[in-house]
Amino acid sequence: MASIDSRIISNVFIAFFAFVSQFAVANTLIEFDTPYIVAEEKDGKINGYYGLTLPGVESIRPPVSCRFFFTSASKPEHSSQLTVQTFSTDSTYKNRDPAEDLPGELVIAGERWTIQMERLPDGCLTAAGGGFQKGSAVPNSVEKRTPIVGLLVIRGKSNFFDYKNGGFSKRNGFLVRGDVVVALDKRNDFYFVKFLNDTSGRTSTGWVKISDTVTPFPE
Secondary structure, three states, X not given: OOOOOHHHHHHHHHHHXXXXXXXXXXXXXXXXXXXXEEEEEEOOEEEEEEEEEEOOEOOOEOOEEEEEEEEEOOOOXXXXXXXXXXXXXOOOOOOOOHHHOEEEEEEEEOOEXXXXXXXXXXXXXXXXXXXXXXXXXXXXXXXXXXXXXXXXXXXXXXXXXXXXXOEEXXXXXXXXXXXXXXXXXXXXXXXXXXXXXXXXXXXXXXXXXXXXXEOOOOO
């Protein structure tokens, strides 16, 4: 039987895992100077999420919240202005009510991204709004780009798990339906996710079951 050079086997395995990894982490997370807006570059498109909830102020205003998803058409090469579609965070794009969609624009000027709309989603003209009104929209500066699995939403109550000694064990803490997470890594049937609570501003990380997540964007 002919012998096989161990170096060839090693190179084959390296190439295989590199091939697999490009599918596990194939998108790019874009983070800005405000933590309440995130975007992903995926398959030539831009998807994103904005969410901020502020507590009520006695004798001044009740609690206010501005939350929406946005998605672009395929990104034209060298274009600095993209048409985007915003939709409710109450459901995924597939199951949304199209009558509630609102059009907008994403203007990219170097590392400054501005989302602007003529009409804003409910709650986004309040103090929780991120400055999206066309004519006075506020730009957001890109601070970081990171390879990720994707931006996902939690389908229902989902427990956090820790990965120890080759296995997953349930820990304290859980996410609930509608929570938006960044999936940073994949192992077996779990995603390692990061979650920003848009009310408290606290960030949580941990492993959750892949079956507990779904993409909210067009596929």
